[in-house]
Amino acid sequence: MIFNTPIFFWFFCIFILFYGFAFLKQTPRLYLILISSLVFYGAWNYAFIPLLVGSGIADYYIAQAIDKSQSRQSKKRWLILSLVINLGILATFKYADFAIESVAQLLAVLGYQASFTTLSWVLPVGISFYTFQSLSYTIDVYRGDMKPRKGLLEFVAALSFFPQLVAGPILRAKHILPQMHAIALPKWNAVKHGFLLITVGLIKKTGADLLAIPVQAAFEAKEALSTLEMWTGVIAFAGQIYGDFSGYTDMAIGLALLLGFKIPLNFRVPYFALSPVDFWRRWHISLSSWLKDYLYISLGGNRNNHRTRNVFLTMLLGGLWHGAAWTFVAWGAFHGSIITATHYLANLKIFSRFNANNSFITKFVKWAITFYLILLGWVFFRATDINSAISIIGNLHAIGTSSVLGLHAWTIFIMTSVWVLLMHVMDYYVIKSADKLEGKTWLFWFLIILGQAICLFIGEPSNEFIYFQF
Amino acid sequence: MSSSTSNFNENKEQVMPDKYVFHKMMLAIVLGMIAAIGLVRVILDLNDANKQGIMGRVAEAQAALPRIIEEPNDLVMFYGSSMTGAGFSPRKFDRDLKAMGKNITSFNFGFGGLNPYFQDLLSRRIAEQFENKDRRLKLALIEFNPFQTTTTRWNRAKFTLDSFITMLASDEELWQITKQDLTRGIRLFNIKYLRNDISAEMVTSFYGREIFPPQRSRAFKDDEQTIADRQTYGKELNELFEKEYPDYEGEDWSYAWQGAGTIPEERSAHTLAVFDKYYAATQTDAQMKNDRLSRIRSADIEELHFEPLLVESFIGIVKNFQRFSDQVEVIMLPKNTRYIHYTPAAKIRLAQTIKQIEEATGIKIKDHQEIEEINPDMFRDTTHLSRYRGDIAYTDFLLKEYTQSLN
Structure with a gap:
């Protein structure tokens, strides 16, 4: 969904009706934000919703594990896992074909004619934004800059928050999570x-x-x-x-x-x-x-x-x-x-x-x-x-x-x-x-x-x- | 409820939450959008940007269909692009057939600016009206225009796509699109019912082209005298037309009811002489070369990389006409062989596409591209036959070809 389209206008009107008039409590609002964000994302391609939610859930639990780890070594291992997951997703969907083609070109320059099959996968919209956003959370927890948050719903809702999901800005966990924890009524x-x-x-x-x-x-x-x-x-x-x-x-x-x-x-x-x-x-x-x-x-x-x-x-x-x-x-x-x-x-x-x-x-x-x-x-x-x-x-x-x-x-x-x-x-x-x-x-x-x-x-x-x- | 947690202003004073903030927000959205859409409608209406204004002759032809269906004579319809519009004279066709004792009323449904995708939609509307009234065409001539079917042509028409769809498709067809693609469907209904059929792209493209002229199509230049003659005779012809046909605008469907132009027998000797001078100043080598370049850029006229969707749409047109026509003929109109030359690869692609259409429709395409009855001097540019020369010669050719089958 693109902001300047009729479908987004109607989507947002319906969303506001529920958000402003129906679900006045914190938890239902969080669910509404999450579900609406997934609908927003799914309007482009539902197949990639598990990727978005999955990487969020993984980082949420990895951050908990980092916090609970006693040794520096253990914390580091969990952080590396987070890096592998997020950068792995990015590398697979975004850079694999580029790498394959570049190797093929390099070999051709060196005189070897190699035939490679590219993956030709669809690039999930917003992948570079939400992986970086999610990654910043585990790094912040690893560095001790913030304590891991309690509340998976809040975390995934923040990660998939539809206004900024597909093209940023890349929000920091310490900025968005407290707001998601206590959703405030907007001021006029x-x-x-x-x-x-x-x-x-x-x-x-x-x-x-x-x-x-x-x-x-x-x-x-x-x-x-x-x-x-x-x-x-x-x-x-x-x-x-x-x-x-x-x-x-x-x-x-x-x-x-x-x-x-x-x-x-x-x-x-x-x-x-x-x-x-x-x-x-x-x-x-x-x-x-x-x-x-x-x-x-x-x-x-x-x-x-x-x-x-x-x-x-x-x-x-x-x-x-x-x-x-x-x-x-x-x-x-x-x-x-x-x-x-x-x-x-x-x-x-x-x-x-x-x-x-x-x-x-x-x-x-x-x-x-x-x-x-x-x-x-x-x-x-x-x-x-x-x-x-x-x-x-x-x-x-x-x-x-x-x-x-x-x-x-x-x-x-x-x-x-x-x-x-x-x-x-x-x-x-x-x-x-x-x-x-x-x-x-x-x-x-x-x-x-x-x-x-x-x-x-x-x-x-x-x-x-x-x-x-x- | 935790929604009051952040209700402190910058001076740390507690601020009461605005309970009616969402009411105000919704009101602002609704009123704002009503005002904004209202302004858009006003601007569009002031600029005559509506189906009638944009589609012009297509809309008039659609509106004239009930009258066409009620015609007592057997009906012939020539359906195609602007090349058909310029190349077939229904008035001459009917007059000559009448002289042979055949009562036929023919119609020129050749429209500029419609590629086969749009023509397919329009032909569905025509078929529906004929079928509803249980009326049939005696003969349908359908133009297969290779360069209207190219990817280049398709890409260049994209800015008109949504507008033309809403103008030509039925609500049922729009629902079909909505079921497949919700975003697109909502957009199309929005254009149809809130935007007076005019998409934003259509407007942008119009103004964009005004501000940023696209490609240069004036690589070759005529001398000053020729340019001046062209303007002088063009203006004179317009004045003569208005003088000789004072009630022209009074017709339900312009181009004098049947579509396409008048015939030489109706014009004065002076007018015909002005036409000769006008064509001498128009059909210059520079003009033709510029037009050829423009066709290469806008339609890939010499390479012919076909767009599969447009080829499928063309097959759809033929099938739509087969529903309500006794006889359907698919024709390729004459081309200006002095200026337009297909490359060897284009010839292969064209042969493959012709084969695909013939297999899908069961109709053998008649290739009139290089018939000896038409010579390059009978074209007003590199693609369109000229009035009183090309159109008459080609209508004569069609009479020779199809009189037999109109018994």
């Missing part, structure tokens, strides 16, 4: 904020679908395009993926607010970042903080002069998390490289004055360089293969090519750029206005309804959210 002000987020998310998603048109034109062009058109395509993709993903999480956070749950922000105006490190503090925050806390720090973090290696490895695996393809590995490696380069340059004396300078011009230069690098990164992310990505990056820097569309090419470029900027302005406004909705006039809420109407009028609901595939 939070509900209003929820409605605002849902509308903004819907607008961003609709805008992202519109941007898919120039993106497709640029990345799947059958004829040579001008430099301007290629830049338009790349900026449009930056807007598309941002609008699509942050739009989805806005809706997820908004829906959760309607139910009385608070989910942390997943994006903070990321294209306003002033450095690659800053970008990752603003983009898909729940994933980047997960990778930092559970991977980067586990690798040793900044200690032992291994920061470069650890950053690079973290980003490489972060890239691979997004998809089983070399383009995603390249994207991760690219970000690993630019973060490492940023760290290196920050330590150089000649840049110390530049880094310390907070003037508008310095900030603009920092922003421009960062945005340029992020755009180059998106080329790897979107291109069908590495060769195409390199070719597109070459085209982006080809000088003197003119568009047959003439002035219209500039119009499209400006419209695309303005829309990407507008999405950020909306984001900024929503973050700022979270607790200032009390005194908003009827005109404000009319504009919200108008925004919804525009999204209903246009938009391509048949386009799935890009991040579903991860």
Whole structure:
């Protein structure tokens, strides 16, 4: 089920009728959340419900076992079991074919013609999100950061909580489980904020679908395009993926607010970042903080002069998390490289004055360089293969090519750029206005309804959210 | 009940839970959606975005079916794409047959923008109406158009898919879809009953194409004079048409009741002379080459990678017509051999597809693609026959072919 579809609207209305009016006690509400979440997930494919529930049950009991274990050794063994289960599921469904194909390609390069059969299994929706979420629980218990929770129902309901199930944000157990333990009535002000987020998310998603048109034109062009058109395509993709993903999480956070749950922000105006490190503090925050806390720090973090290696490895695996393809590995490696380069340059004396300078011009230069690098990164992310990505990056820097569309090419470029900027302005406004909705006039809420109407009028609901595939 | 556990504001003051929060929420959802959907309907209506506005001639033809069924003469229907629309003249067909003593009323059901999937749905509606009135066609001519049946064509029509389904399918068919796929079914009913048959994709695609022009189809250019002539004569022809047919808009079904255009005998010598000039400025090599490129991009016209679903749909069309027709013929219309050349692989694929259709329907497809009665100068572009030249010549050919069977 996708949020911006009629079936989800009816599903949610029915859910709210029960949630708000029928089951007022804690336990029935938990059952309602769990069953509804499984219906929500099952609408895509019922066959994968056991996988979702099974991995949750396994981690719930593994966390109990970790807590009860007396020795460090024993705790470690239970944690390894959790890692094997979660990463095993991920590896089997998401990476097995990629590994098989890569081995076959490698052997072919070495001159051996081997025939392998790929699994060609369907990738369960949201698998990367819920396995990471579940895994964070056992790791937290292992590290002693939290005590295991009593209540399997709460745990599985939290893991499968439908607003965030299929595309995040990746919730931490310590954040969601206490809320699930004592479900609170939503406050009207939070509900209003929820409605605002849902509308903004819907607008961003609709805008992202519109941007898919120039993106497709640029990345799947059958004829040579001008430099301007290629830049338009790349900026449009930056807007598309941002609008699509942050739009989805806005809706997820908004829906959760309607139910009385608070989910942390997943994006903070990321294209306003002033450095690659800053970008990752603003983009898909729940994933980047997960990778930092559970991977980067586990690798040793900044200690032992291994920061470069650890950053690079973290980003490489972060890239691979997004998809089983070399383009995603390249994207991760690219970000690993630019973060490492940023760290290196920050330590150089000649840049110390530049880094310390907070003037508008310095900030603009920092922003421009960062945005340029992020755009180059998106080329790897979107291109069908590495060769195409390199070719597109070459085209982006080809000088003197003119568009047959003439002035219209500039119009499209400006419209695309303005829309990407507008999405950020909306984001900024929503973050700022979270607790200032009390005194908003009827005109404000009319504009919200108008925004919804525009999204209903246009938009391509048949386009799935890009991040579903991860 | 534990629901009051978190009812503290940021200053740690206890806040009474809002007992009516869900009432307010539901009210907001209901009122918000009514307002939003109401606004959508208003915008759609203001833009004439409805079945009549989008489907145009298809909707008119459907509406005219009761009148067609009541016709006293034997009926002939030519069913197909815009190539049929441009290539068959019912008025000439009937007039010439009458001169031979045969009372036949024929209809041109050639519609642009409908691929075989949509044509299949429409043919079911036609069959239902004929069967309900126990009426039969004397002869059904069905166009098999190879490039309408390609995967490229199918992919490019996807934005219209849901809208066209809701416009052409019955509620029973929508229920069948709902039983197989609840998400899709609810979406289709939503489009049909809440969105005036217009899906969001349809609107997006329309505006999207306006904002982001798709591919360049103007790789070849004519000289300025030719372009100017084209515009001048085109405009003059429109004015002449309105002058010679003042009551044209008054017909229930445009294209003067039977579908497809007028015949040369009805037009003045001056108009026919303007037509000659217009075609001289239109059928230029640059125009044709551009059109060929556009057909390659939009329909895979030279490679012909067939879409299995569309081939199955085409078989469905033939079977639907077999239900209420004495004779069904499947025809491939003439193609512009100067500009359209199938690759060797395309020829093999086409032969396989023809074989599949013939085996499924039991009807031998008549291949009129390269008949000698039609030459490349009789096309207004790379696929459509031109008015007063191509359509007349091809209608003559059909008369020669089928007069015998219309006894």
